[in-house]
Amino acid sequence: MKQTYTVEGMTCEGCKASVTKHLSQIKGVTEVSVHLEKAEATVVSEKPLVISTLKEALPSKYTISEKNIFKENTNTVTTEVQNKEGKSKLQQLKPLFLIFLFIALIDGAMNYPQFKTQALMLDFMGLFFMVFSLFKLFDLKGFSSSFAMYDPLAKMVPPYGFVYPFIEVGLGILFLMRIAIPGLLIITLVVLSITTIGVTRSLLGKRSIQCACLGTVLDLPMTQATFIENAVMIVMALVMIFGWV
Known part of the structure; x- marks a missing residue:
């Protein structure tokens, strides 16, 4: 109803x-x-x-x-309304894809002309954390409230939602500086895995929640946006940890 x-x-x-x-x-x-x-x-x-x-x-x-x-x-609901909602979700995801594209372009420019795979991935991860943390910091309180809707740790420990963007800033800087990379990769896996568990629960429960990956600045459908974000970073972290590059 x-x-x-x-x-x-x-x-x-x-x-x-x-x-x-x-x-x-x-x-x-x-x-x-x-x-x-x-x-x-x-x-x-x-x-x-x-x-x-x-x-x-x-x-x-x-x-x-x-x-x-x-x-x-x-x-x-009528097919017409369903189609509009489908288009709306795709349109809402457009900013996320554009951000990924610009991060990739900056990453390529930073590594020109060598284009070594490991360096490209580390810089991408560093830029990713820096850019996404910036959007969260525009409205830290709003982000924290949205994040607590699906992240298990943020639900149990509310201050974690306020600290999370700064964790991303730290990870971003350290990735770009190439400091303690093995530890950073493990932290990345742990942090994103916790969020992914919450996203999965929300998806299985068919709950529609705003994605907090870009703070409250952009209205993104939580499941699609967060899964795309987490999948990219988790795959990169696993590739680096197991030395597949």
């Missing part, structure tokens, strides 16, 4: 992430989509929800009220 509510009190992306997080934790809720500008929250649940349950789930600074009646059988 699908219901759209009016949510008052949201003023920034951090608020959007907070509302999404708290509503997603309600039992029976399978998907939450929050629109900051419209001050709306659309909730898909297994059964009708009582408005008091939603109010109790949200922090006191937010006021939530019903906007329209429940809509059953959400799977019967």
Whole structure:
């Protein structure tokens, strides 16, 4: 069942992430989509929800009220709407692909004319961490709230979400400086594996959550964007660890 509510009190992306997080934790809720500008929250649940349950789930600074009646059988959405949603996801992933492209171009320019595979991969990983941490730092609070929605460690230890971007900065600098590479590769695998576990759980639970890999600056579909990001880095780390290059 699908219901759209009016949510008052949201003023920034951090608020959007907070509302999404708290509503997603309600039992029976399978998907939450929050629109900051419209001050709306659309909730898909297994059964009708009582408005008091939603109010109790949200922090006191937010006021939530019903906007329209429940809509059953959400799977019967028209083909036209489904196509629009599909295009929307592809369009949302476009910034991620562009960032990868520009990182690759900078990486190539830095290593011209040798183009040694190991050096290319290390520089790519370093640039990747530096660029992605920058986007997170634009809205550290918003990132932390979004990240805690699916990263298991950030859920258990909230301060980890605030520290995570700085971990990426450190990894990026050390990769570019070629310092303690074996240790950095292991840390990369551990950190990204933890996030991947959370993404997998969200995917299996069919939950729609904003990706926090680029902070709250860009609205990316979490599962696709995070899997693409993690897959690239995990494969590179494994290749380097096992000396396949």
